[in-house]
Amino acid sequence: MAPRWLAGVVFMALAAFPLLAADYWTGQLTRYLIFGLFAMSLSLVWGRAGILCFGQAMFFGIGGYVMAACTMGLVGGALTSSYLGLAAAVLAAAGFAALLGYFLFLGRGLSGAYLAIVTLAIAYILEQTLKSAYTLGADNGLSGVPPIDLGLFGASVELWQETPRYYLVLAIVAAVYAALDRLLASPFGVVLTAMHGDPRRLAFFGYHVLSLRLIVFVIGAAVAGLAGALFVAVDEFASPTLIGFGLSTEVLIWVALGGKEMLLAAFLGAIAVRLMESTFAELLGDFWILALGLVFMVSVVLLPRGLIATPLGRLTSGRHRDGT
Amino acid sequence: MAEIAIILLNMASYVLVLVLVALGLVVVFGMMRVINMAHGELFMLGAYTVVWLQAAGAPFWLAVAAAPVVVGAVGLVIEAALIRHIYRRPLDTILATWGLSIALKQAVVLIWGPASHSVAAPMAAAIGVGDVTYPVYRLLLMAVAVAIIAAVFWIFLRTDFGLVARAVIARPDTAAALGIDTRRIYRASFVIGTALAGLAGALVAPLISVDPQMGLGYLIPAFISIMVGGAGPLAGVLVGGGLVGGTNNLATVWLSPVVAQIVVFLLAIVIIRLRPQGLLGGRDGA
Structure with missing residues (x-):
């Protein structure tokens, strides 16, 4: 786990960013922060609890669509508050994860490769369903999602400028990071690590592995749902690509490249890959994706702990742990 | 009557192609526990081999015959450069x-651009029996697919190589202790698996649009077929491919293709959840 001072340095640097950069980049980084939040959710579920979810974008997409539907007034004309939208998005993603997790993990349950393929198939199903859901805009998605409105009781404080929006998102992301970091440092986090190591032995100690898996899956989904909700409010657009196969595998690459066992590394992995994408995509054109695929392949083989987590781990712990 | 015959023929040709793709996947997965997510792209490379060779003036059947060789060679490189480093990390x-x-x-x-290519079918003729007419190429495709599937079963169930390979699947360490070069068997199986994907891609190239995204459409159904049928015994692929492909194709008679696929995936997920070892899998399948 990354030490607190390191996380402090990272978030301070992110807070200083808008002072130095143009508005355009502040806007871009707002989105990357949200992707970083999303990456944290997968890092928790996959890296810390050993649940390889190949369809994590389903929770991001559910969060996004629920937020869009609420704030655009598709559910009820009066219930367009951003607070309500965010809460509904998080609850919807968490609720879906609870049902799905119960179905997937109960009894002998699915794990490993089987779980990966089944979650991938479910993300694919959801994407296809949304593409033909005409009330939700089908292929075109929902455009014109209103920005986050912090106003209460009729007052309106819409965040549509880049800088205040950036700081709001940064504050939320930092708060979620701090909460997850505390959670993982708590006895619950220790039990999670034990479950990742050997679930059967943990069960012999009297822990209920199903509930542990469910809890962490639901927390991960809630975080992903929050990220999705923030994303549509910032991007003002919700489309079926948010829920499906493409984003699910993209987040997997960010997390794996950054380092799945370390929340901070997964978070930075998402930001780094997106930043490089926007820089190199112009320079390298179509070769960028080819390069990303190859780098990903090499990193899985040679540095399975991740390209960011490995040096960070050496930097902070001093002693060098085995790579497998 | 004529309509039913055509529906059944279409179903059979889809099922056979799916089984061909899944067979390559299961040889690799069942044997080495390697989940090859690039299998769909190897299938795609098979189709592009035909596009490439046909553009160079080669006749269709020569291109089809070359596809498994080309893709198998790619598979050999992939095994040597990538897969062998991670056998122990499934x-x-x-x-x-x-x-x-x-x-x-x-x-x-x-190389070829993002747009789709079309491959000319080697024969445009349709054969008629009574009031049913059906393209000859599809019938030939089915015959070739059946022959290849039978050949793969023969290799794994009747030859010495197959016996050794099955020994390596069942007890890798014991097999190695008995002097079997397990690495060589793994490599051979991986190449067989990739060559099958290439051949399947080449055979269906005239029937579908050949584009860079074509692999995914077969990868997920192929994986699901394996899981439904069971990854242990080779025959699981026949059951899984038959059920997944057959139901999917049959459902399109009443439903739109997208809805049919969604329904089939959902049913398959329920089966996989209830019987993770697959319908034919006896022992621990996962």
């Missing part, structure tokens, strides 16, 4: 082959 094979699949897809985009 979950990492998902990620590494996913990276490979992205790279292969993009390489094809760079």
Whole structure:
């Protein structure tokens, strides 16, 4: 786990960013922060609890669509508050994860490769369903999602400028990071690590592995749902690509490249890959994706702990742990 | 009557292609626990081999015959450069082959462009029995597919190589202790698996649009077929492919293709959840 001072340095640097950069980049980084939040959710579920979810974008997409539907007034004309939208998005993603997790993990349950393929198939199903859901805009998605409105009781404080929006998102992301970091440092986090190591032995100690898996899956989904909700409010657009196969595998690459066992590394992995994408995509054109695929392949083989987590781990712990 | 015959023929040809793709996948997965997410792209490379050779003036059947050789050679390189480093980390094979699949897809985009290509069927004729007419090429495709599937079963169930390979699947360490070169068997199986994907891609190339995204449409159904049928016994692929492909194709008679696929996936997920070892799997399948 990354030490607190390191996380402090990272978030301070992110807070200083808008002072130095143009508005355009502040806007871009707002989105990357949200992707970083999303990456944290997968890092928790996959890296810390050993649940390889190949369809994590389903929770991001559910969060996004629920937020869009609420704030655009598709559910009820009066219930367009951003607070309500965010809460509904998080609850919807968490609720879906609870049902799905119960179905997937109960009894002998699915794990490993089987779980990966089944979650991938479910993300694919959801994407296809949304593409033909005409009330939700089908292929075109929902455009014109209103920005986050912090106003209460009729007052309106819409965040549509880049800088205040950036700081709001940064504050939320930092708060979620701090909460997850505390959670993982708590006895619950220790039990999670034990479950990742050997679930059967943990069960012999009297822990209920199903509930542990469910809890962490639901927390991960809630975080992903929050990220999705923030994303549509910032991007003002919700489309079926948010829920499906493409984003699910993209987040997997960010997390794996950054380092799945370390929340901070997964978070930075998402930001780094997106930043490089926007820089190199112009320079390298179509070769960028080819390069990303190859780098990903090499990193899985040679540095399975991740390209960011490995040096960070050496930097902070001093002693060098085995790579497998 | 004529309509029913055509529906059944279409179903059979889809099922046979799916079984061919899944067979390559299961040889690799059942044997080495390697989840090859790039299998769909190897299928795609088979189809592009035909596009490439036909553009160079080669006749269709020569191109089809060359496809498994070309793709098998690619498979050999992949095994040597990537897969052999991660045999002992099965979950990492998902990620590494996913990276490979992205790279292969993009390489094809760079060479042939993102647009779809069409491959001319070698024969446009249709055969008629009574009031049913059906394209000859589809009938030939089915015959070739059946022959290849039978050949793969023969290799794994009747030859010395198959016996050794099955010994390696059942007890890798014991097999190695008995002097079997397990690495060589793994390599041979991986190449067989990739060559099958290439051949399947080449055979269906005239029937579908050949584009860089074509692999995914077969990868997920193929995986689901394996899981429904059971990854242990080879025959699980026949059951799984038959059920998944057959139901999917039959459902399109009443439902739109998208809805049919969604329904089939959902049913398959329920079966996989209830019987993780697959319908034919006796022992621990996962």
